Amino acid sequence: MGKPKHYRPPGKKKEGNAARYVTRSQAIKILQVSLSDFRKLCIHKGVFPREPKKKVKGNHHTYYHLKDVMYILHDPLLEKFREIRAYQRKIKKAKAKKNDELAKLLLSRAPSYRLDMVIRDRYPTFIDALRDLDDPLTMVHLFAMLPAIDRLKIEVKRIHNCRRLCHEWQAYISRTHKLRKVFVAVKGIYYQAEVDGQKITWLAPHARQQVLTDDVDFNVMLTFLEFYEALLGFVNFQLYHSINVKYPPILDPRLEALAADLYALSRYFDANHRAAIQEPQVAGSSRSEQEQEESDLRLAQLQHQLPANEPGALMHLVQDASSEIEEDETTRNCKNLFQNKKIFLSREVPRESLLFVIPAFGGIVSWEGDGAPFAESDDSITHQIVDRPTQGHVYLSREYVQPQWVYDCINARIILPTEPYMVGRDPPPHLSPFVDDEAEGYVPDYAKTIRQLQAAAKSDIQPLPGTGNDELDNSQNMLAEGFINRTEAMEAAEKKQEMMFLEKQYHNELKMELQGVSSINKLNSEDTESKEQSLPDVEEQSAEDPSRLMMSRKKRGLYKAIEMGKQQKKERVEKLKERKRNIEAAQKSEKKHKKAQVS
Amino acid sequence: MGKKSKTSRKGKKAWRANISTEDIHDFFEKSTKDALSGGSLTSAPTESLFFIDKSQDLSVKKKIEKKREKVLRVDSMLKKNPFVEAVPSSKQKSSKKKKKEALNAKDVVQDVPKDETVPDSGMVPIWGDGGQHSGKARQVSKQSIIPAVEVEPPGCSYNPTFDSHQDSLAQAVAEEMQKAYKIELGPQPVPLTVMGEVVDEDDKYFIEADDGNDDQMDEENLSEDDKATEKRPLKTKRVTRVELNKRARRKEQQKKEAEAKKAVEFSKDIDNLPDILQEIAKEDEEKQKRHLRKAIAKQERLKACPPRLGKYKFQPAPPQVLLSEELTGSLRKLKGCATLARDRFKSLEKRGLIPPSAKSGRSVES
Numbered sequence: 001m002g003k004p005k006h007y008r009p010p011g012k013k014k015e016g017n018a019a020r021y022v023t024r025s026q027a028i029k030i031l032q033v034s035l036s037d038f039r040k041l042c043i044h045k046g047v048f049p050r051e052p053k054k055k056v057k058g059n060h061h062t063y064y065h066l067k068d069v070m071y072i073l074h075d076p077l078l079e080k081f082r083e084i085r086a087y088q089r090k091i092k093k094a095k096a097k098k099n100d101e102l103a104k105l106l107l108s109r110a111p112s113y114r115l116d117m118v119i120r121d122r123y124p125t126f127i128d129a130l131r132d133l134d135d136p137l138t139m140v141h142l143f144a145m146l147p148a149i150d151r152l153k154i155e156v157k158r159i160h161n162c163r164r165l166c167h168e169w170q171a172y173i174s175r176t177h178k179l180r181k182v183f184v185a186v187k188g189i190y191y192q193a194e195v196d197g198q199k200i201t202w203l204a205p206h207a208r209q210q211v212l213t214d215d216v217d218f219n220v221m222l223t224f225l226e227f228y229e230a231l232l233g234f235v236n237f238q239l240y241h242s243i244n245v246k247y248p249p250i251l252d253p254r255l256e257a258l259a260a261d262l263y264a265l266s267r268y269f270d271a272n273h274r275a276a277i278q279e280p281q282v283a284g285s286s287r288s289e290q291e292q293e294e295s296d297l298r299l300a301q302l303q304h305q306l307p308a309n310e311p312g313a314l315m316h317l318v319q320d321a322s323s324e325i326e327e328d329e330t331t332r333n334c335k336n337l338f339q340n341k342k343i344f345l346s347r348e349v350p351r352e353s354l355l356f357v358i359p360a361f362g363g364i365v366s367w368e369g370d371g372a373p374f375a376e377s378d379d380s381i382t383h384q385i386v387d388r389p390t391q392g393h394v395y396l397s398r399e400y401v402q403p404q405w406v407y408d409c410i411n412a413r414i415i416l417p418t419e420p421y422m423v424g425r426d427p428p429p430h431l432s433p434f435v436d437d438e439a440e441g442y443v444p445d446y447a448k449t450i451r452q453l454q455a456a457a458k459s460d461i462q463p464l465p466g467t468g469n470d471e472l473d474n475s476q477n478m479l480a481e482g483f484i485n486r487t488e489a490m491e492a493a494e495k496k497q498e499m500m501f502l503e504k505q506y507h508n509e510l511k512m513e514l515q516g517v518s519s520i521n522k523l524n525s526e527d528t529e530s531k532e533q534s535l536p537d538v539e540e541q542s543a544e545d546p547s548r549l550m551m552s553r554k555k556r557g558l559y560k561a562i563e564m565g566k567q568q569k570k571e572r573v574e575k576l577k578e579r580k581r582n583i584e585a586a587q588k589s590e591k592k593h594k595k596a597q598v599s
Numbered sequence: 600m601g602k603k604s605k606t607s608r609k610g611k612k613a614w615r616a617n618i619s620t621e622d623i624h625d626f627f628e629k630s631t632k633d634a635l636s637g638g639s640l641t642s643a644p645t646e647s648l649f650f651i652d653k654s655q656d657l658s659v660k661k662k663i664e665k666k667r668e669k670v671l672r673v674d675s676m677l678k679k680n681p682f683v684e685a686v687p688s689s690k691q692k693s694s695k696k697k698k699k700e701a702l703n704a705k706d707v708v709q710d711v712p713k714d715e716t717v718p719d720s721g722m723v724p725i726w727g728d729g730g731q732h733s734g735k736a737r738q739v740s741k742q743s744i745i746p747a748v749e750v751e752p753p754g755c756s757y758n759p760t761f762d763s764h765q766d767s768l769a770q771a772v773a774e775e776m777q778k779a780y781k782i783e784l785g786p787q788p789v790p791l792t793v794m795g796e797v798v799d800e801d802d803k804y805f806i807e808a809d810d811g812n813d814d815q816m817d818e819e820n821l822s823e824d825d826k827a828t829e830k831r832p833l834k835t836k837r838v839t840r841v842e843l844n845k846r847a848r849r850k851e852q853q854k855k856e857a858e859a860k861k862a863v864e865f866s867k868d869i870d871n872l873p874d875i876l877q878e879i880a881k882e883d884e885e886k887q888k889r890h891l892r893k894a895i896a897k898q899e900r901l902k903a904c905p906p907r908l909g910k911y912k913f914q915p916a917p918p919q920v921l922l923s924e925e926l927t928g929s930l931r932k933l934k935g936c937a938t939l940a941r942d943r944f945k946s947l948e949k950r951g952l953i954p955p956s957a958k959s960g961r962s963v964e965s
Contacts, residue, residue, distance in 0.1 A: 048952050051906035060910040062954045116725050126726040135747035135946075142939050184758075185751045186919040187936045201748045206935035215958045216944040224947065237722045247722060348931050387931040403930050404758065426928045429760040432753035444753075444760045557891040576762055583761075 017054040023061040024049075027069045036219070037081045041072050043223045044115060046122050080113045087111055115230040129235055130198040136228035137202035140165050143225055145205045152218040161229060163261070166204075168236045168249065171265035174360040176243065177335040181433040182357060182407050189353055190434070194330075195239070207350055245272045255371050262355050263371070333413060338363030341415075344376055346386045349403045354385065361410055383418075391423045402427050412450045414457045441573040448505075455502045743950040744901060755920055757935075758928045767920045774917065909954030916945045 013019040022030065028038050042048065047068040055063065072078060087110060094103040123129040144162040148154050173179050173193045180199075181192040188205040212218070240247045245268075255264035338361045345354055345367040358365040366372045366381075374381075381398045391400050405421035411433040420428050428446045437443045443451075551559065633639045640648070670678075679685075753759060754767025868875065904913050919936045927933065936942070948955045 043952075049908045049954055051908060059907070062909040116723060120725045123726075129726070132747075138748050139943060142943055146940065183750065183756065184930065185755045186757055186921055186933070187751060187755070187942065188939060190748070190750050201746075201750065203748055203939075205939045206933065208935055208937065210939055211937045213938055213941050215956075216940050217956060217958070218940075220947070220953055221940065221944060233722065234725055238724065238726055241724065350930060387929060427758060430756045430758040431760065432750070432756055434750040435753050442762075444762065446760065553887075557887075557894075561891070561895050576766070579765075580762060 017052045018056040020066055021050070021052040021056070021063040022066055022069060023057050023063055027064045030069055031073055031078065033078065033081060034085070037085065039220065040223050041075075041078060041081065043220070044077065044118055044227050045072055045075060047072060075118075077113060077118060080111070084111055084113070115227060116234065118227075119231055119234055123231075126235075126238055127196060127198065129231060130195055130200065133198075133200050133232075133235065134202055135224075136232050137169065137200065138204075139221075139225055139228050140232055141202060141204040142210075145207070146210050146212070149212065152212065153222065154218065158222075158225070158229070162225070165229060165232045165236065167261040167265055168240075169232065170356045171262060171269065172236065172239050172243075174262075174356055175266065175269050177331050177360055177362065179334065179357065179360040179410075180330070182410050183432050183434055184404070184407055184430055185432075189350075192434070204353070207352060245269060262352070263373070266359060334360070335362045337361040337409065337413060337415070341383060342366075342374075342378070342381045343406075344368075344374075344378070344381045344384045344398075346384065346388070349385045349387050354403060354406060357406060357410065386423055389424055404430050408450075412454060414450075414454055416450070416453065441569060442576050451502065452505055455505075743905065743952075745905075745950050747946065747950065749946070751919070755918065757921070757930065757933050758926070759921075764920070764923075764926070767918065768923070771918050771920050905949055905951035905955075908951055911955045911957050913948055913955045915949070916942060 049062045050065050052063050091106045140162045144166045148156040148159050178193045178195055180194050183190040188203045190203050192201045237247045249268045251264040341363045343363050343365045347368045366374045384398050384400050385403050386400050399418045400423045401418045401421040404427045409416050752767050754763040947953050
């Protein structure tokens with residue numbers, strides 16, 4: 001026996017789009033809730049409108065899949081929403097009858113709902129939750145910066161909660177050195193971290209007043225925020241437990257009052273680590289409640305006593321962390337970037353961002369203000385971040401740089417020379433780390449110089465192999481290519497060329513240093529051109545790949561489309577290059593004109 | 600009891616008389632008693648003093664059990680007979696629901712103690728230690744291929760390179776221009792006010808009258824035509840046999856001619872068969888190409904904007920680029936974006952999480 005046959009009314013469709021999709025008003029009728037509740041339920045349960053192939057009820061309706069609607073129908077949350085609605089009516093009635101006492105009593109006992117089951121339902125594994133964390137983080141960071149407005153029902157409590165969640169997340173990332181990329185754009189600061197192999201990108205707004213425009217439906221935004229707050233709370237909980245830290249962190253009230261939450265959190269981490277070392281002894285003796293209270297007290301005391309700027313203590317902690325968590329190479333790289341650097345932030349630089357970023361890469365940081373770990377007059381400070389046209393009082397023992405230096409160092413993963421970032425100078429362009437230069441084909445000048453510096457930093461450790469040998473190797477490899485997989489060979493060749501290219505640059509640089517020639521760019525551009533010329537023949541080989549003939553018609557079409565895209569990209573790069581050439585030519589001619597005028 | 604005689608307390612005798620020796624006497628008495636009965640009980644072991652009575656008191660036990668076994672007649676009548684099967688009142692539903700209920704009950708049982716253990720934070724590790732919970736869950740399919748946080752192009756950096764900045768700027772300008780052109784080239788909007796004088800009430804009648812005149816004229820013409828047709832005499836010519844024969848012959852001839860023509864054409868077609876095949880192949884190829892182009896275009900469109908989800912079309916927000924004169928190279932002087940809330944809202948719309956609203960569309964246009 002198959003499905004039981006039910007009575008189908010004469011007008012109803014059995015299958016097809018008419019049966020599978022319902023409009024929003026139909027869905028509301030099925031669920032028996034108000035529109036606002038329906039919208040909330042949709043957001044919490046992750047049910048979003050769909051576009052059916054045939055819009056049976058017309059083009060101006062919003063359609064939902066019937067299965068999605070049924071999914072909501074069977075959720076306990078729906079019942080809870082109805083209950084809340086009925087309760088609200090009770091309160092309203094009490095108020096209307098001027099029975100304030102009853103209204104107050106009812107209000108104090110109002111039913112509420114929790115989203116933990118919903119989150120568990122939507123994200124069966126922790127990795128799933130991490131994968132979907134981009135939007136929650138961005139939203140929570142945004143609301144942490146928004147002003148509280150009664151008209152829009154943005155409460156102070158929620159904004160504080162958002163700020164707390166942000167700081168907790170940042171403290172975790174900074175503590176475990178999981179930050180990878182930072183990009184300062186006009187919109188805000190883009191961060192990318194890698195947690196459990198998942199790349200998480202989020203956008204934090206600049207520290208300035210946000211404008212609330214009336215074209216934004218804040219009811220929708222707040223509902224999303226509600227879900228995201230719950231989600232981020234659980235994620236933070238899981239992350240903190242993974243590094244053996246108690247989750248709702250207890251912060252130093254003094255630092256919290258000074259709005260130095262992040263620093264307070266980092267100290268909380270440190271204190272927790274110490275407590276974790278001492279705890280086995282305590283646990284060994286006895287486990288009575290009194291003892292626990294005592295240890296709590298000790299923990300609190302430790303938090304106050306902990307010397308923040310004592311390098312020995314910090315090194316000790318770093319060792320602890322490394323012994324506990326096995327780390328991959330990139331994490332270790334990140335951890336050691338600002339090692340032994342003591343950085344002081346001046347008043348005018350974006351403090352929140354830098355306080356998060358510098359410790360994430362192993363640096364020690366302080367700022368101007370109360371509660372800071374060390375003062376500006378500290379002798380051991382190596383760098384001071386300033387963002388003003390001129391610096392009045394100058395300590396000779398430290399270098400004064402603009403904030404962009406920190407971000408560029410992080411993206412390049414090396415300590416860049418501070419000269420171009422000095423006070424009063426126009427810093428070099430801030431490049432986006434999210435752009436893959438190789439894929440794009442166009443490499444800005446500053447990216448080239450950074451790459452040279454990186455190569456130089458590497459060559460300090462590993463000596464460069466000779467060029468002649470390399471060419472021999474290359475030819476041998478070309479012979480072997482027939483046997484190896486084509487694509488692999490392609491990649492290898494490309495890599496080799498890149499290496500050669502870098503080497504050439506390096507040699508050229510050496511030569512230029514000897515000869516004292518200044519025009520680096522010209523040589524660079526020539527090099528890239530030669531690279532461009534040598535690459536295509538390899539690509540042509542692959543074009544005649546027999547596997548292409550084996551592809552299905554659909555795949556062949558896609559392949560063609562991809563090639564078209566590549567062609568377009570190439571053309572774009574060419575255009576950019578031509579433009580650059582034109583600009584350079586124009587500058588040269590101008591110079592000539594000037595010279596002619598002078599002479 | 601009589602009053603005790605008052606004695607002098609000065610002499611030694613009197614002293615002795617006043618000290619009681621009762622406890623000593625008691626002890627002697629007890630020890631002699633013990634010795635006579637065979638050892639003191641305090642020093643004897645427990646086993647020698649007590650024992651477990653293993654002999655059964657059968658009569659009492661029987662009595663109790665009998666009473667327990669006895670079932671009243673009333674109860675026995677109500678008791679279910681194991682040999683008689685119960686008749687179900689309706690068809691039993693599948694066991695799925697029962698299982699679900701059992702699961703739910705378990706969940707409830709599990710949840711309650713958890714909440715009690717961690718009351719202060721209200722936090723429960725929902726994913727467990729391994730990062731995975733045991734319950735079955737429906738995973739909501741990801742609808743959009745647009746990422747939640749789109750990283751701006753390098754030209755939107757606060758201190759971009761000249762080239763990439765020009766690129767982004769050009770893109771922004773192109774978008775603006777496109778909007779302007781669309782307005783310019785589109786159909787002219789219906790004017791809200793029309794130039795001209797106000798028509799008086801009296802004049803209005805004249806305008807209507809003119810219209811009426813035209814109509815009447817038309818009607819007259821029509822009626823004239825009708826008259827003409829009526830006047831014409833109904834004249835039908837008689838078809839003779841000769842004529843019929845003629846017609847039949849002509850028809851036959853035409854048929855023959857057509858057949859001959861067809862045959863000629865057919866032979867012609869056979870001659871240039873390869874050409875036709877080529878044509879068909881070409882057509883097929885074109886069709887396929889068109890199909891492919893459509894598919895690719897759809898993919899591209901989905902990357903840029905959501906499908907039509909409601910009444911209103913999605914309007915993308917303009918890119919946030921600094922103008923050339925706003926480029927300062929200093930973070931302090933940066934004029935950052937202050938409408939990030941709108942950006943987020945647009946992102947939600949763009950990913951198809953909410954249908955675009957009229958409000959957000961309109962404000963961008965203006």
